Amino acid sequence: MKILMLSWEYPPRIVGGISMVVHDLSHRLISDGHEVTVITYRDGDAPYYENDKGVEVYRVDNYMIHPNNFIDWVLQLNFNMISKATEVINKKGKFDIIHAHDWLVAYAAKTLKNSFDIPITATIHATESGRNSGIHDDMQRYINDTEWMLTYEATEVIVNSNFMKCELQRLFGLPFEKIDVIPNGISQTIYNGVEKDYEFRRRFARDNEKIILFTGRLVYEKGIQNLIAAMPKILNGYNDSKLIICGKGGMLDELREQVNYLGINNKVYFTGQMNRKDLCKMYKCADIAVFPSTYEPFGVVAIEAMSAGIPIVVSDVGGLNEIVEHGVNGMKSYAGNSNSLADSILSLLYNPDLCERIVKNAKQKVKEVYNWQKIAQDTHFTYQKAICQTMAERQAHQIAQDTAKKTKKAKNTEGEISNLLGFKKRQAYA
DSSP: OEEEEEOSOOTTOOSSSHHHHHHHHHHHHHHTTOEEEEEEEOOTTOOSEEEETTEEEEEEOOOSSOOSSHHHHHHHHHHHHHHHHHHHHHHHOOOSEEEEESGGGHHHHHHHHHHHTOOEEEEOOOOHHHHTTSOOSHHHHHHHHHHHHHHHHOSEEEESSHHHHHHHHHHHOOOGGGEEEOOOOOOTTTTTTOOOOHHHHTTTSOTTSEEEEEESOOSGGGTHHHHHHHHHHHHHHOSSEEEEEEOOOTTHHHHHHHHHHHTOGGGEEEEESOOHHHHHHHHHHOSEEEEOOSSOSOOHHHHHHHHHTOOEEEESSHHHHHHOOBTTTBEEEOTTOHHHHHHHHHHHHHOHHHHHHHHHHHHHHHHHHSOHHHHHHHHHHHHHHHHHHHHHHHHHHHHHHHHHHHHHHHHHHHHHHHHHHHHHHHHHHO
């Protein structure tokens, strides 16, 4: 199968979770014998073309014209994606399926679908309404409407949790059978050769301190403000602990102020954005990983931590709520509740046996459920459904056209006969 992936991020460009999902899924599909082409945004000095272990990656610049706002920037990116995709199609032939990742590539996907008659499978990784707890201004409404348009144009829609399936049905009124739940995954070899590096660990915490790790974007919906608020209670119960925050985002200054206000500067460390290699090391050095999101469609960071062999604490929302079974393969807390968060973290700090049991169960679940081989097979099946449905619609449309032509021809023949009989009657009367 010839597959065209459209994504606004692909390594080395990593903005959120989409980048690694597209990367890992593409490579697994290549391993299964498919052809995958990715068209994405060129960030920094990344090459315009790259054969990434079989995945053909085309990167496009945005226009030199400076856009007025982010929406204009996205539209300009879509124009260049369309241009590059058209160039590739004219050179190598038509694709069997377009896989569009989120609203940021919706207009490119729609245009290519209608221009070349290629069905779309769309993955909605998150919704604007979910990120902002509703739609509050014109820009959010525009993004929400674009998400709806992409799901409307797509033959099949993929989401990564049952929570997201319900959200899309509620927001966009999609038919139940149009939405396929396929979780994100993680490479089973991501931590091969990565051991606990004590020298690396000492850059962030003392040997006697337990590392409580958060990784992710520093934005409101990730709930990091609630984790910081929980630290005084955690330190009161277990003083030899330290919070390490890995990531960047718009809330950084606000979070630093919160730490200063609570007087826990020596117990909270902001590392900034980490590269993949250092992040794997950090997972191996941590004692507990915490993901206190207030909105989380899936939560790939949770399965990264589970695979690394550290116990996790998550909030009971979205995909995180489906990944973790409380006390079995992780601990849960009430979303937005810093006291509940502190209690779950302290339970792990106090109970090494619980940690060991949770880690064992978590690793088993990651191996069984969140492996890319199974995910790629399920995705391929969704592609097949989209293609078959599109072919059936084309056949139905052709039959309708043929029937209409026959009906029209029959009516024309009937009219000709009627006219002829009328002429003969008039002739006989004359």
